[in-house]
Amino acid sequence: MINNPGKQATVYFAENDFFIGVTPSGHAVTLDTSNERSAGPSPVELLLVALGGCTGVDVIGILKKKRQRVTDYRVEVTGERREEHPRSFKLLRVRHLVKGHNISAQAVAQAIELSDKKYCSVAATLRPTAEILSSFEIIEENHVE
Secondary structure, X not given: OOOOOOOOOEEEEOOOOEEXXXXXXXXXXXXXXXXXXXXXXXXXXXXXXXXXXXXXHHHHHHHHXXXXXXXXXXXXXXXXXXXXXXXXXXXXXXXXXXXXXXXXHHHHHHHHHHHHHHHOHHHHHHOOOOEEEEEEEEEEOOOOO
């Protein structure tokens, strides 16, 4: 195992446009910076995943506390980048798809707002330079009895 103490991420060059990123908790992920090959996620792709994961954890946790009967949930994140370098994101669209039984639209909207404005540190980090637009869809689960 690669030594990675504390709250430090370490990224190792592994030749041929590959890098190995090691998280502070010791998990390794292969990064591919070759656009042609795309054998692993790029750093920018991981940023989209980080935003989806951060808000997803918040939203599902809040919906559970609100006793919503969620049977499936996913977050889709897309981004538009600036043309000029460093090509940072200018707009991020976060779409929450919530499936379940009698899900309250108000509960979902409140959960997303709490995540976006209060809890999600990834969104708070990105928001000074990127607009984040959130939306949601509720899919009613059919009862099979």
